[in-house]
Amino acid sequence: MATASENPSTPSAKIPLYEGSTQFRHWRFSPEQLAETRSIMNANAVKAIRDAFEADSAGSSSEVLFLSADEENLLVKLYASKVSQLCGHFRFPEEVEATAVTYLKRFYLKNTVMDYHPKNVMLTALFIATKTTNHPISLEAYANHIPKTLPSDVLDLEFLVAQSLGFDFAIWHAHRALWGMWLDIQNLPDLRMDELRQAYEIALKHVRASRLTDAELIYTPSQIALACFSLASPSLASAWSRSQFSSAPPSPPSPAPSPESALLEILEPIKSMILNHGVLPDVEAVREVDRRLRLCKNPEKVVGSSAYKRKLDEKERKAAEKRTRKAERIRKAIEDGDPFGTALKEQELDDDDDDDEEE
Amino acid sequence: MDAVEKANAATQRKWAKDAKIGEGTYAVVYKGREVSTGRQVAIKKIKVGQFKDGLDMSAIREVKYLRELKHQNVIELLDVFSSKTNLNLVLEFLDTDLELVIKDRSLVFLPADIKAWIAMTFRGLEFCHRNWILHRDLKPNNLLISANGQLKLADFGLARDFADPGYKMTCQVITRWYRPPELLFGCRYYSTAVDIWSVGCIFAELMLRTPYLPGESDLDQLKTTFRALGTPTEEEWPGHSKLPDFISVGQFPRTPLRDLFTAATADCLNLLNKCLIYDPKKRISAKDALNHPYFFALPYPSHPSKLPKPAKKVSPLEEMDGNVDHSGPGPAVRANPPNKLKRKLSTAEGGADPRSIARKLDFTQQSPG
Ligand SMILES: Nc1ncnc2c1ncn2[C@@H]1O[C@H](COP(=O)(O)OP(=O)(O)OP(=O)(O)O)[C@@H](O)[C@H]1O
Ligand SMILES: [Mg+2]
Numbered sequence: 001m002a003t004a005s006e007n008p009s010t011p012s013a014k015i016p017l018y019e020g021s022t023q024f025r026h027w028r029f030s031p032e033q034l035a036e037t038r039s040i041m042n043a044n045a046v047k048a049i050r051d052a053f054e055a056d057s058a059g060s061s062s063e064v065l066f067l068s069a070d071e072e073n074l075l076v077k078l079y080a081s082k083v084s085q086l087c088g089h090f091r092f093p094e095e096v097e098a099t100a101v102t103y104l105k106r107f108y109l110k111n112t113v114m115d116y117h118p119k120n121v122m123l124t125a126l127f128i129a130t131k132t133t134n135h136p137i138s139l140e141a142y143a144n145h146i147p148k149t150l151p152s153d154v155l156d157l158e159f160l161v162a163q164s165l166g167f168d169f170a171i172w173h174a175h176r177a178l179w180g181m182w183l184d185i186q187n188l189p190d191l192r193m194d195e196l197r198q199a200y201e202i203a204l205k206h207v208r209a210s211r212l213t214d215a216e217l218i219y220t221p222s223q224i225a226l227a228c229f230s231l232a233s234p235s236l237a238s239a240w241s242r243s244q245f246s247s248a249p250p251s252p253p254s255p256a257p258s259p260e261s262a263l264l265e266i267l268e269p270i271k272s273m274i275l276n277h278g279v280l281p282d283v284e285a286v287r288e289v290d291r292r293l294r295l296c297k298n299p300e301k302v303v304g305s306s307a308y309k310r311k312l313d314e315k316e317r318k319a320a321e322k323r324t325r326k327a328e329r330i331r332k333a334i335e336d337g338d339p340f341g342t343a344l345k346e347q348e349l350d351d352d353d354d355d356d357e358e359e
Numbered sequence: 360m361d362a363v364e365k366a367n368a369a370t371q372r373k374w375a376k377d378a379k380i381g382e383g384t385y386a387v388v389y390k391g392r393e394v395s396t397g398r399q400v401a402i403k404k405i406k407v408g409q410f411k412d413g414l415d416m417s418a419i420r421e422v423k424y425l426r427e428l429k430h431q432n433v434i435e436l437l438d439v440f441s442s443k444t445n446l447n448l449v450l451e452f453l454d455t456d457l458e459l460v461i462k463d464r465s466l467v468f469l470p471a472d473i474k475a476w477i478a479m480t481f482r483g484l485e486f487c488h489r490n491w492i493l494h495r496d497l498k499p500n501n502l503l504i505s506a507n508g509q510l511k512l513a514d515f516g517l518a519r520d521f522a523d524p525g526y527k528m529t530c531q532v533i534t535r536w537y538r539p540p541e542l543l544f545g546c547r548y549y550s551t552a553v554d555i556w557s558v559g560c561i562f563a564e565l566m567l568r569t570p571y572l573p574g575e576s577d578l579d580q581l582k583t584t585f586r587a588l589g590t591p592t593e594e595e596w597p598g599h600s601k602l603p604d605f606i607s608v609g610q611f612p613r614t615p616l617r618d619l620f621t622a623a624t625a626d627c628l629n630l631l632n633k634c635l636i637y638d639p640k641k642r643i644s645a646k647d648a649l650n651h652p653y654f655f656a657l658p659y660p661s662h663p664s665k666l667p668k669p670a671k672k673v674s675p676l677e678e679m680d681g682n683v684d685h686s687g688p689g690p691a692v693r694a695n696p697p698n699k700l701k702r703k704l705s706t707a708e709g710g711a712d713p714r715s716i717a718r719k720l721d722f723t724q725q726s727p728g
Contacts, residue, residue: 017489017490020427020429021427022426022427041362044362110362110363111361111362111363115361127413128414131413131414131416131419132419132423134420134519134520136412136416138411138412139411139412139413140411154413155413158413158414159407159414159441159444160361160363162414162441162446163363163364163366163367163441164363166439167422167426167439168426169419169422169423169426170423170424170426170427
């Protein structure tokens with residue numbers, strides 16, 4: 001006998017799809033949270049790198065001018081804009097481009113540019129995006145088309161980038177939301193198609209500009225899309241908003257603002273964000289940051305430096321210790337006359353397990 | 360150690376890996392448990408180092424979709440972590456799969472049991488489709504079953520989203536016996552209907568206890584399909600003869616489903632029929648299927664906990680060695696199970712040849728603007 005929950009037509013997920021997404025659950029911040037996330041990350045990075053300098057030679061960090069969170073962000077923004085150029089070169093669809101930009105921004109909420117230069121991360125983020133959006137290209141072809149880039153440059157960071165993204169690969173994009181809105185709007189009465197089309201094209205430009213801002217880390221894709229539409233044509237945007245609420249039951253007369261005006265209200269900060277920050281960063285300012293970055297990047301990440309070697313040695317020492325312990329366990333098991341006992345069982349079955357937990 | 364590496368190591372420590380339980384095309388599966396609770400899990404370890412293009416497409420698809428999909432009838436991805444050059448997916452542990460259930464000759468299926476399995480399949484699938492995700496590899500082996508009898512869609516290594524209107528997709532998907540005729544004819548613009556056809560084949564297989572349309576090659580698959588359901592006419596499936604790989608394989612009359620499925624109710628055959636309609640546009644949707652009278656008529660679907668299950672869990676390792684004979688008595692399967700196409704797909708939907716990148720992206724690119 002079927003119980004209520006067994007009723008085949010019972011939808012088990014009542015929450016809107018977007019709200020169940022990893023984007024909604026893991027990657028949305030208030031402006032304050034976002035600023036705090038970045039400044040904590042930056043402070044921790046500076047401390048760690050300062051320690052690395054000091055370990056190299058005492059007192060050597062006092063002269064170093066580390067990057068601030070804002071300066072890091074400026075550099076990331078520059079490379080976000082380069083994604084677009086690269087995608088044009090490869091003729092990748094917009095989805096690839098938008099996804100790569102999102103990956104790049106998310107990466108730098110967890111990592112500092114002083115450890116990983118955005119140029120490299122950008123190349124890897126874009127390569128991953130081609131795969132996650134189902135437009136894969138061979139690594140060789142990809143690297144061949146980018147000057148001074150080897151396949152290994154792209155691949156070396158792939159795991160780190162995927163990890164930093166928390167393996168949340170699916171992205172909800174504002175340009176998609178805008179496209180849906182555009183289709184919806186066509187159903188409204190008394191519209192001039194050419195006017196509408198023009199508004200859509202302008203809105204799309206604003207969506208693209210929004211990729212250079214923090215908008216997607218703060219607002220939903222449809223909020224951003226509507227803000228862009230509103231920038232392109234305030235009247236069309238409010239007509240669309242009204243149509244969204246017209247299907248809802250009429251609310252009792254009250255002094256409170258109508259739902260659509262509340263909706264249009266929250267668009268204001270998005271609009272000003274896009275207009276004020278959706279522009280390329282000043283070249284001189286970026287150049288200055290990049291110049292300083294050369295002096296303050298983490299020596300442990302510079303292949304060949306003594307700090308790098310020391311870190312490598314440390315890793316090797318730990319691995320050797322682990323091997324010794326393992327050998328010891330096996331020897332003991334054999335001594336105990338239990339060669340197939342518990343100590344060995346795991347390795348026996350796990351013949352190709354080459355990655356026991358790190359200690 | 361970087362914060363990201365630390366977080367990864369912390370995730371890794373939450374899960375303990377025990378004995379190996381199986382091996383797929385691109386992964387080794389271990390039994391595992393959550394250290395803090397002892398909860399049993401499966402850990403699917405994907406070797407990444409072996410792929411020259413880095414993280415493998417199947418792994419990426421599986422992670423991408425399972426991270427978003429949380430539903431009772433979709434396998435749950437509990438965690439993801441990496442270790443050296445491996446990617447580890449922590450999945451809920453599932454006892455068995457529908458293929459093993461179907462092949463266990465000691466089990467008797469009641470009509471209510473079949474109804475329950477099909478309802479759970481449709482529920483999981485409806486959720487995927489509602490999320491704009493095509494599974495593209497539905498077959499009994501990819502429908503896993505939990506200890507309490509819940510059926511879960513698994514193996515999202517071929518899945519993709521279809522939100523993009525009119526996007527060209529590869530037709531080299533879905534294991535042959537469950538592949539709809541539009542894909543066999545090379546159709547590149549398809550949708551949710553492809554998964555529905557697979558469910559139809561699984562539905563029939565549950566009743567027959569043997570694969571319904573076991574073609575021995577892609578061409579034979581068409582013949583096998585048309586022999587069972589009749590050669591489609593231009594009337595019932597307009598435009599099919601214009602599909603890229605259309606080929607005429609002869610005229611076969613349609614045998615009424617009733618002749619083969621003698622014990623089925625009228626409702627049951629009506630739904631089965633709607634899953635196997637040739638014209639993809641007319642094929643039933645998962646949502647409509649769930650509202651079909653079949654599910655509301657007596658007998659009601661069995662409670663999951665009451666569904667038949669293989670008594671002894673056949674070790675997947677034994678199975679791979681070929682020590683276990685699944686064929687047993689009863690109608691024998693004529694053809695060998697078709698090979699997986701997963702690996703080949705890696706580049707099938709995108710450009711691979713550097714010289715052709717621009718051209719390739721050109722005609723796949725149907726930009727919405
Ligand atoms: N969640 C799970 N719980 C229990 N066992 C599992 C689980 N997932 C996989 N297995 C076991 O591991 C085996 C390998 O699984 P996997 O999904 O990697 O490959 P497959 O489906 O058998 O083959 P392919 O990769 O070709 O699709 C399965 O046959 C099954 O026995
Ligand atoms: Mg499988």
